[in-house]
Amino acid sequence: MAAQENAFESALAVFPETVRTELKEVLDEGPVIPAERAASWIDHMSTSVGQLMIWLLPVAASYARVPISNYHVGAVAQGMPRGNSLAHLYLGSNVEFSGQALSFTVHGEQCATNNAWLHGETGLQALAINAAPCGYCRQFLYELTTAKSLNILLKANTNPNDYSYTTNPLTYFLPQAFGPSDLGLTGGLMESESHGLTISSGSNVAQTALQGANASYAPYTKDYAGVALQQNNQTIYVGRYAENAAYNPSMSPLESALALMNMFIPPQAPLNITAAALVEAQADISQKSATEATLASIAPGVTLEHVVAS
Ligand SMILES: [Zn+2]
Incomplete structure (x- = not known):
């Protein structure tokens, strides 16, 4: 350190x-x-x-x-x-x-x-x-x-x-x-998105994750997804799923939230995550198990709140 x-x-x-x-x-x-x-x-x-x-x-x-x-x-x-x-x-x-x-x-x-x-x-x-x-x-x-x-x-x-x-x-x-055009797409990652998803229940951390889901980029699977991570000082960082035409270089919503948090806190400071939520649309794929696995390595003991949006 x-x-x-x-x-x-x-x-x-x-x-x-x-x-x-x-x-x-x-x-x-x-x-x-x-x-x-x-x-x-x-x-x-x-x-x-x-x-x-x-x-x-x-x-x-x-x-x-x-x-x-x-x-x-x-x-x-x-x-x-x-x-x-x-x-x-x-x-x-x-x-x-x-x-x-x-x-x-x-x-x-x-x-x-x-x-x-x-x-x-x-x-x-x-x-x-x-x-x-x-x-x-x-x-x-x-x-x-x-x-x-x-x-x-x-x-x-x-x-x-x-x-x-x-x-x-x-x-x-x-x-x-x-790239995207090979799969018939005209847009691309970073284009402003608004998917109009809503959730009927969930904590304020989940409500924040919903914002990430609504702005996420998932043109290939429609698995619009966002993750919010709350720190012990109550700050909430929200990440968005960023899909890729070649699938594997996709960036998961948890990676997105954590990468942002890592740049906001001083270098190598403890993450101190106290709550985490994943909000995603109903789709053929899901971020749930990957998010739980990654979360377990950075915040053991924190249970992921998972909400499917409509
Ligand atoms: Zn690289």
């Missing part, structure tokens, strides 16, 4: 003092760099948005929760243009689960994308990563509304003091791709 706290501090230490102070303030609120802040730091550091994203990678990686691999992935996603063509930036890191199959792992790219999506973004312009995206992530990202225009930014060399980077479209990393 101490090593990762140091990783966070040393990742911040390379920023000029003013930026470092403001960045710490921003991260205390959550894993989102507002566009105006990013613009002022870019100005202050005489850098570019791409280089700022590269600067931020070690900060994002310090949040990685990796008890199995000890391999820390950092990712920074750039949302869609706002006024003055600025965009918010979203941090992400990888998350692993002890005692569970490796297929439950959340990759850093998924975490940053999920973070942006849960904050209302409807696409990504660019994604910076501290290592080349694995095949699984290339497929996951190909589901995005902006898959055809998404740029992947990679550090150009291993020199920690050199922030130069390469830019290539996702399609460069995934030629001859299989």
